[in-house]
Amino acid sequence: MAASDTIQIFVPLKVRKKNGRPKILAPADYRTSEDQVQDPHVLRAIGRAWAWRRRMEAGEFGTVRDLAIAVDLAERHVSRQLRLAYLAPEVLKRLIYKREVTAATLIRITECAALPWGEQARVVFGAAARGA
Amino acid sequence: MTTYEPILARLAELKAMSVKDLKAEWQQLFDAPAPNNSRGFLEGRLAYRIQELAYGGPDKQTRRMLDLLADEVEGTLTRKSQIADPRNPVVGTRLIREWDGVAHTVTVLKDGFDWDGRRYKSLSAVARAITGTRWNGYRFFGLRERKRGDA
Numbered sequence: 001m002a003a004s005d006t007i008q009i010f011v012p013l014k015v016r017k018k019n020g021r022p023k024i025l026a027p028a029d030y031r032t033s034e035d036q037v038q039d040p041h042v043l044r045a046i047g048r049a050w051a052w053r054r055r056m057e058a059g060e061f062g063t064v065r066d067l068a069i070a071v072d073l074a075e076r077h078v079s080r081q082l083r084l085a086y087l088a089p090e091v092l093k094r095l096i097y098k099r100e101v102t103a104a105t106l107i108r109i110t111e112c113a114a115l116p117w118g119e120q121a122r123v124v125f126g127a128a129a130r131g132a
Numbered sequence: 133m134t135t136y137e138p139i140l141a142r143l144a145e146l147k148a149m150s151v152k153d154l155k156a157e158w159q160q161l162f163d164a165p166a167p168n169n170s171r172g173f174l175e176g177r178l179a180y181r182i183q184e185l186a187y188g189g190p191d192k193q194t195r196r197m198l199d200l201l202a203d204e205v206e207g208t209l210t211r212k213s214q215i216a217d218p219r220n221p222v223v224g225t226r227l228i229r230e231w232d233g234v235a236h237t238v239t240v241l242k243d244g245f246d247w248d249g250r251r252y253k254s255l256s257a258v259a260r261a262i263t264g265t266r267w268n269g270y271r272f273f274g275l276r277e278r279k280r281g282d283a
Contacts, residue, residue: 037223037242043215047201054202062167085198086180089190096197114176116140117183 038099045106046084046096053085083110088117091124100125139186146175146182154178161185219270227255227273231262238273 052067061067064082068075087095087109094100102109103126112123149157154174158166161181166174190198200214220240221227227238239246244253252258255269263272270276 037216040216040218043201044205047198047203047205047215050198051202051206054199063170064173083176086176088183089188089194092190092198093194096201097194114179116143117187 038095038101042102042106042109043096045081046092049082049084052078052082056082080107080110083113087113087124088120090117091120094121094125102126139183142182143179146178149175219275221275227275229262229273236262 052071055061056064056067061070064079065075067082068078071078084106095102102124104112104124109124112120115123146154146157151169151171151174154171155166155169157178158164158174161178168174189195197214204214223240223242225240227240229236229238236247238255238258241251244251245255245258246252247258247261250261252261255273255275256267257269259267259269259272268276
């Protein structure tokens with residue numbers, strides 16, 4: 001190909017290790033395409049947290065410790081992952097129903113569950129987040 | 133949001149409460165005795181409950197999807213799976229595998245694979261179409277996750 005009829009396109013991308021695997025991160029102002037598929041690790045973690053929440057609220061366990069013993073995982077890990085089920089409803093909807101991609105790691109998402117609901121979306125979806 | 137300020141104030145109040153107060157608050161908001169004496173647990177759940185009563189919890193669609201995901205993770209799945217196999221490459225990826233001296237190209241679709249103009253549900257099905265024998269599809273296309281310590 002001659003240089004004259006070549007178009008070069010530069011797309012700024014960052015490659016980061018996310019949840020233990022390399023992942024290409026788009027720039028913050030990037031609008032995701034319609035066929036975006038949510039990261040299976042995010043879906044799996046939220047699904048598991050919701051399953052735990054269901055069992056806790058059904059009265060199966062009185063404490064997170066009892067739950068952790070039952071599922072044979074460290075209590076610290078269980079209590080952190082369980083927070084995913086208590087994210088603001090709007091954030092959950094955008095993550096699992098609309099399947100919007102997130103710039104935040106799972107750990108970061110579990111941390112922001114303690115924030116007031118109105119502040120969570122900004123952390124999970126970044127500053128360029130579109131309103132729900 | 134007009135109700136927002138008092139809600140934030142109530143969330144801030146939780147931090148200053150004693151465990152005894154938190155348990156009394158629990159009785160108020162959940163109409164049941166507090167399940168334990170853990171300050172972190174009570175505070176977190178109460179904060180959630182206060183906001184849930186003010187703004188409402190997850191809507192019907194979200195709850196349904198959460199239940200589907202939870203069932204799938206717990207292994208009681210009855211419907212189509214919602215969570216993609218993490219071994220699947222990004223949609224649009226072309227996998228090239230040489231077999232019997234012929235290079236076969238498979239394109240990853242959103243919910244399946246395309247080979248030779250036909251759609252397959254799994255890589256195993258593609259591998260079977262190519263070779264006539266049963267293969268683990270991920271293995272045939274070299275997508276098996278390497279275990280730690282594998283060369």
